[in-house]
Amino acid sequence: MPSKKRRTIRANPSASAAKARAEATSSQAIAKPLTVEALKERAKKLRRHIIAMTARAGSGHPGGSLSSAEIITALYFNFLRHDPRDPRWPDRDRFVLSKGHAAPLLYAALAETGYFPVEELLTLRKLDSRMQGHTDMTTTPGVEMSAGSLGQGLSFSIGIALAARLDRRDYRVYVLLGDGECDEGQVWEAAMAASHYKVDNLVAIVDRNQQQIDGWTYDVMDTEPLAEKWRSFGWHTIEVDGHELAQILAALDEAKQVKGRPTAIIAHTTKGKGVSFMENNPEFHGRAPTPEEAERALKELE
Amino acid sequence: MALERYTREAYGNALLQLGRENEDIVVLDADLSRSTMTRIFAMEFPHRFFDCGIAEQNMMGIAAGLAASGKTVFASTFAVFASSRCYDQVRMSIAQPRQNVKIVPSHGGITVGEDGFSHHSIEDLALMCSFPNFTVIVPADAVEAAQAVRAAANTYGPFYIRLCRPKTPLILGEDYRFIIGKAATLREGKDVTIIACGLMVARALQAAHNLIRDGIDCRVVNMSTLKPLDEDVIVKAAKETGAILTAEEHLQHGGLGSRVSQVVARYHPVPMSFLAIRDFYSPSGKPEELMERHGLTVEGIEQAVRSLISRKP
Numbered sequence: 001m002p003s004k005k006r007r008t009i010r011a012n013p014s015a016s017a018a019k020a021r022a023e024a025t026s027s028q029a030i031a032k033p034l035t036v037e038a039l040k041e042r043a044k045k046l047r048r049h050i051i052a053m054t055a056r057a058g059s060g061h062p063g064g065s066l067s068s069a070e071i072i073t074a075l076y077f078n079f080l081r082h083d084p085r086d087p088r089w090p091d092r093d094r095f096v097l098s099k100g101h102a103a104p105l106l107y108a109a110l111a112e113t114g115y116f117p118v119e120e121l122l123t124l125r126k127l128d129s130r131m132q133g134h135t136d137m138t139t140t141p142g143v144e145m146s147a148g149s150l151g152q153g154l155s156f157s158i159g160i161a162l163a164a165r166l167d168r169r170d171y172r173v174y175v176l177l178g179d180g181e182c183d184e185g186q187v188w189e190a191a192m193a194a195s196h197y198k199v200d201n202l203v204a205i206v207d208r209n210q211q212q213i214d215g216w217t218y219d220v221m222d223t224e225p226l227a228e229k230w231r232s233f234g235w236h237t238i239e240v241d242g243h244e245l246a247q248i249l250a251a252l253d254e255a256k257q258v259k260g261r262p263t264a265i266i267a268h269t270t271k272g273k274g275v276s277f278m279e280n281n282p283e284f285h286g287r288a289p290t291p292e293e294a295e296r297a298l299k300e301l302e
Numbered sequence: 303m304a305l306e307r308y309t310r311e312a313y314g315n316a317l318l319q320l321g322r323e324n325e326d327i328v329v330l331d332a333d334l335s336r337s338t339m340t341r342i343f344a345m346e347f348p349h350r351f352f353d354c355g356i357a358e359q360n361m362m363g364i365a366a367g368l369a370a371s372g373k374t375v376f377a378s379t380f381a382v383f384a385s386s387r388c389y390d391q392v393r394m395s396i397a398q399p400r401q402n403v404k405i406v407p408s409h410g411g412i413t414v415g416e417d418g419f420s421h422h423s424i425e426d427l428a429l430m431c432s433f434p435n436f437t438v439i440v441p442a443d444a445v446e447a448a449q450a451v452r453a454a455a456n457t458y459g460p461f462y463i464r465l466c467r468p469k470t471p472l473i474l475g476e477d478y479r480f481i482i483g484k485a486a487t488l489r490e491g492k493d494v495t496i497i498a499c500g501l502m503v504a505r506a507l508q509a510a511h512n513l514i515r516d517g518i519d520c521r522v523v524n525m526s527t528l529k530p531l532d533e534d535v536i537v538k539a540a541k542e543t544g545a546i547l548t549a550e551e552h553l554q555h556g557g558l559g560s561r562v563s564q565v566v567a568r569y570h571p572v573p574m575s576f577l578a579i580r581d582f583y584s585p586s587g588k589p590e591e592l593m594e595r596h597g598l599t600v601e602g603i604e605q606a607v608r609s610l611i612s613r614k615p
Contacts, residue, residue, distance in 0.1 A: 012349020050503050089350070090372070137370075149394045158560045159375075166328070166373070168352065182474055186391070189360035257349070 033078050038246045042112070043073040047109035047274045048155045048301050049121055055294035057125040060133070063284040064178060065105035067209040067242070067269040074075065074248040075174060075258020076109040084114035087120040087292050093171050095143050099178035099207065100134040115142040120234050151184025153177060154204055158190055161199040170203045172256070180212030184223045188233070194262045195234030203255045204235070207242060209271035213285050230264035242267025242302070275300055304467035304504070307444035310408040313465055314339030316451040317376060321347050327455065328409040329370050330377040332358045334586035335477040337467075338378035359388040360452045362403075366395035374455055380414075381407035381423035381464055385430055386544035390584040397433040397458050404454045407428075410440070410464040412579060412596070413501065415589035416420020422592075423464075424579050431529045437482060438529040438548075439463045440558075442503035443472050446526055449480035457482060460513050462498065466551075468589055474524075485532035491521035494607055494614075495539035495546050500560050501578075502549040502598065518607060528558055529595075533565050539568040545610050547575045549603055551593075554578035575610040577603060 034042070044070050054060035076082075080093045097106050104124060111118045116130065123129035131141050134148025146157050157175040165172055181187065194202055206226065214220045223229070230237045236258045240247040248267065255263035271277030271285070275297040278289075289297055321343050333356045335341040343352035354361035358379055365377040377384070384407035385392075396403045430438045437459065441447035444505070447465060454461040458508045478486070488503070489510055498506040503524045510520035516527045521543050523535055539546055546566060547561040559576035566574060579596050593599055597606070 093461075128500065146394055146399050150389055152359075152363050152391060152394055155363020155391070156367040158360075159364040159369070160371050161362070161367075162352065163368050163371030163373055168370070175586070185361045186357075186363070189357035190363065192363070193360055205564060288598075 006072070017207045021140050036245045039073050039077055042077050043245070044106045044274070044301055045112065046073060046105060048298055049111070050104045050298045051275070051289060051294050053104045053108070053124040053131070054288035055302065056122050057289060058288055059125060060104055061286050062104070063211070063271045063278060063282070064207065064209065065102045066273045066278065067271045068099075068102050068105055068176060069273065070243050070245050071176060071207065071267055072105055072109045072249060074245055074252065076113050076247060080174070081171065084110075084142065087115060091169055091171050092271060094144050094157070094173045096157045096173065096175040097135055097147055097152045097158070098145075098175050099150065099181050100147025101236045103131070104131065105139070106135060106156065110140070110142040125272050131284065149187040150178070150181040154187055154190035154194070157202055157204075158194050158197065161194075161202040162197060163213040164186070164282065165199070165202055172203065172252045174205065175205045175288065176207060177204055177225055178212075179208045179210065179217055179226065182206065182223050191230065191233040191235065196210045197223060198260050199262050202261050203210055204262065205264065205265045205267055207269055209268050209269045210280050211270070211271040211285065212279065213282065215228050215282055222234050227266045230266070235264040237266065239266045239268065242269035243273060254300050304471035306471050308338070308469050309444050309447035309465040310339045311533070312444035312448040313406055313408075314342030315449055316448040317343040318346060320455050321350065322378045322414070323376065323426060324455070326372060328352070328373045328375050329344060330354055330361050330365050331373065332356060332361050332379040332383065335382070335598065336486050338406075340376070340378045340443045347425065358383045358446060359391045361583040362388045362391040363395050365403045366399070366401045367445060369535050370398075373402070375403045376406055377403060378408065381410035381426045382421055383407070383425065383517050385426035385462075387478060389429055392588055393433060394443060397435050399575055400435045400459050402452075402458050404463065405461065406451065406463045406465065406560050409463045409467045411466055411500065413468050413551065413589035415496055415592060416465070416586045418586040419583040422584055424553050425556070427463060427528060427550070427552045427558070428560070429563065432483065433460070435460055436529060437461045437527065438500040439482070439527050439606050441465065442500060442524050443470050443474055443527055445474040445476065445478055446480050448525065449478070449605065453480060453482050466501060468501075468532070470501045473504045473507060482527065483527045483530045483585050485527070485535040486524045487521060487535065488524050489520065489522040491545055493519045493545070495521040495523060495543045495613055496607065497525050497536065497558065497562055498601065499528065499547040500551050503549060503586070505547055505598070505600050506603055508600045512600065513607055518611060525558060527565050528561060531561050531565060532570070536565045537569045540572045545573045545614050547577060547603070547606050547610050548564055549577040549598070551598060553581065554566065573613040574612060575606050
């Protein structure tokens with residue numbers, strides 16, 4: 001088999017690079033997991049970034065960014081095997097943001113883990129900024145996929161997961177979808193395919209914040225019973241409180257043990273979480289806070 | 303009678319060869335591997351072939367994910383599904399990020415015939431040429447199809463290579479060398495130039511041969527790469543022959559004719575005529591009956607050349 005070479009790469013990653021990597025990530029999961037309390041602070045910090053970024057930009061999607069903050073925090077600060085100094089490291093775990101409108105949240109996590117300077121966050125949506133309105137993989141270090149047209153990230157993630165199998169690499173693929181996004185038929189084409197190909201290195205996390213632009217998902221397009229849908233498509237399905245970091249981490253751990261099928265984590269969340277007047281307020285799906293609102297929000301997030 | 307071959311069979315065989323040479327070649331299909339002939343590859347490399355079922359949108363996403371992980375991905379289905387069915391998926395996941403995905407559909411144009419309008423691919427070249435970053439190729443015969451597939455495999459970036467259902471005459475010798483973005487002048491001439499692609503090239507050559515009787519000396523250009531277009535050959539033809547006829551198995555707008563006319567209008571305006579599928583959806587019928595209905599025949603080309611020549615100043 002011509003894959004001999006690749007097997008070597010997996011088994012013996014260049015020793016010096018591995019060492020450097022371990023040192024560089026010492027503040028992160030692999031070397032020393034953060035406590036749940038410390039992670040909570042990180043999530044709060046990401047929320048502050050989201051408010052500041054969208055307020056400065058004057059547009060953007062705070063609601064769905066705020067609802068996913070714990071999910072992203074758990075992944076980036078405690079779970080993913082990644083190296084911010086080498087965003088294209090072939091053996092990195094992949095995180096694919098399918099709900100591309102949560103770009104402010106992803107940028108905040110990427111900046112806080114060292115992919116680019118935190119100051120750059122405030123250039124969100126400005127002409128020629130690397131902080132594009134929706135994620136653009138050709139522009140931003142650490143962004144795996146260009147997204148914003150919904151329903152496409154799961155298919156893309158299957159491709160990455162299958163490549164790992166072909167190359168005998170042991171990285172894992174995590175993809176975050178919105179629950180409104182699950183209206184898209186392509187999500188279910190992909191759900192069927194992932195299970196058919198038995199890609200067990202793939203985890204789909206659905207941010208079940210129950211809201212989409214036009215209102216409650218129950219009113220606009222009811223996706224219930226959502227967990228049963230994923231189960232019936234052959235996925236190992238776990239439901240968690242998407243704001244409880246311990247639950248998210250436990251589910252991610254559980255997914256690692258699942259063989260022969262992909263895992264779906266339905267994370268029950270609140271849209272706009274963390275800011276009283278944004279919570280469950282569909283207005284803030286796609287509207288930035290005014291300077292006054294931002295000030296109030298940041299006070300709540302102190 | 304010239305020998306005839308399937309361009310899609312040439313594709314399947316080329317894939318098999320490429321698969322043997324390069325372990326990073328991965329092939330996807332959407333439940334049409336017998337028709338697109340990706341099955342030839344699948345038989346030998348089952349672990350590098352993924353049948354995505356009847357889900358073209360998902361297939362394009364998977365293709366992009368594989369490509370983003372270092373694979374050279376070929377994705378096949380019928381042209382009408384490869385282009386319009388998953389236009390946004392291709393735009394988002396393949397075109398903008400410049401993924402190394404080669405979309406190689408069979409059953410382009412109306413020579414699908416009896417299956418009817420749902421299967422006639424008449425807008426695909428316009429759609430695929432509309433993407434930034436894409437290279438769009440319509441091979442004239444099986445020889446060129448095999449070479450274009452190999453060239454695409456060896457060139458990073460998104461490609462669309464349109465193949466067709468019927469066998470087509472072999473018009474290019476084995477010494478022919480396809481180069482991406484280069485048109486081939488298959489016949490020199492001074493009175494008028496016929497710029498054609500796909501199976502219209504063979505017809506253009508035959509028409510040019512017949513028109514000698516009328517004392518008309520036609521140049522014939524095989525414009526197999528629609529994007530990027532070989533502008534030099536077009537400008538040269540405009541300057542030297544003073545009239546250009548385009549011939550394609552595609553709607554008049556957005557395909558070969560539109561693209562050539564932009565170059566002519568910009569650099570050296572001359573009288574032009576456009577032989578193409580007319581602006582309506584065709585019914586079921588035998589491929590040749592449909593081609594006749596749209597004038598995409600040797601006689602149709604001859605007629606168009608004569609009337610174009612009469613418009614030369």
